[in-house]
Amino acid sequence: MSFQERRALVSLGSSIVINAVYLAYMLPRQPAGDPYAPEVFRFWGEFFLILILVSIIIEIAVTILFSILNTIAMREAVPTITDERDRLIELKASRIGFYAFTIGFLLAMIALAMGMTPSTMFIIMMIGGVASQVVDHFSAFWFYRRGV
Amino acid sequence: MMDKITIDNNVRRLRFNNGEMTQQQLAEQVGVTRQTIVAIEQGKYTPSLELAFRLAVVFNVPLEEVFFLRPPP
Numbered sequence: 001m002s003f004q005e006r007r008a009l010v011s012l013g014s015s016i017v018i019n020a021v022y023l024a025y026m027l028p029r030q031p032a033g034d035p036y037a038p039e040v041f042r043f044w045g046e047f048f049l050i051l052i053l054v055s056i057i058i059e060i061a062v063t064i065l066f067s068i069l070n071t072i073a074m075r076e077a078v079p080t081i082t083d084e085r086d087r088l089i090e091l092k093a094s095r096i097g098f099y100a101f102t103i104g105f106l107l108a109m110i111a112l113a114m115g116m117t118p119s120t121m122f123i124i125m126m127i128g129g130v131a132s133q134v135v136d137h138f139s140a141f142w143f144y145r146r147g148v
Numbered sequence: 149m150m151d152k153i154t155i156d157n158n159v160r161r162l163r164f165n166n167g168e169m170t171q172q173q174l175a176e177q178v179g180v181t182r183q184t185i186v187a188i189e190q191g192k193y194t195p196s197l198e199l200a201f202r203l204a205v206v207f208n209v210p211l212e213e214v215f216f217l218r219p220p221p
Contacts, residue, residue, distance in 0.1 A: 002183045002186070003183065004183060079181040079182070079183070081179070081180070081181060083179065083180035083181050083184050084180065084184075084195070084196050084198075084199060085180065085181075085183075085184045085187060085193050085195075086181070086184075144183075146192070147187065147190075147191070147192030147193055148192070148193055
């Protein structure tokens with residue numbers, strides 16, 4: 001398995017763990033009572049802002065840690081350049097991930113249109129975001145493994 | 149509808165004919181990662197025209213000696 005394949009798998013695993021832990025930690029802290037109260041929207045605004053910040057910090061930490069451990073375990077230098085194949089795979093994987101996010105976004109809007117609460121809509125949107133990351137990383141792994 | 153064409157290459161053979169050049173050495177000369185050279189040799193990646201020409205220049209051979217159409221079965 002190449003460095004890029006291992007990196008894609010590590011990113012896949014870390015995004016699942018980060019989002020699952022964050023969701024499990026934050027969901028019970030939703031404001032109770034009126035589902036349309038301003039506190040609900042404030043909560044979800046903070047929810048996504050903190051998630052973005054935490055994800056970026058942890059992703060950077062995981063990438064650095066992975067590179068160090070990979071160098072020690074595999075005794076091979078980490079590729080320092082991103083070449084045309086890496087960019088093509090990244091582009092294709094991002095496009096597939098974007099489709100997944102679009103489906104999640106549409107489902108969230110359908111939920112809202114059907115009269116479900118804003119919290120339900122935000123949860124569906126969050127799941128769509130996670131699905132998009134998972135599909136993105138898995139697609140990258142797949143393209144590295146099977147060719148592009 | 150046009151038939152799918154398969155592009156094959158002689159990169160592995162050309163490497164060995166050029167003083168048993170390693171994949172890493174070739175990768176450094178054309179500006180890609182070693183994994184991309186591996187993918188090209190295994191037929192898992194068809195490079196851009198620019199990279200194809202870079203490979204031909206390194207081996208000092210015409211492009212069609214590096215890449216060629218695999219005859220249909």
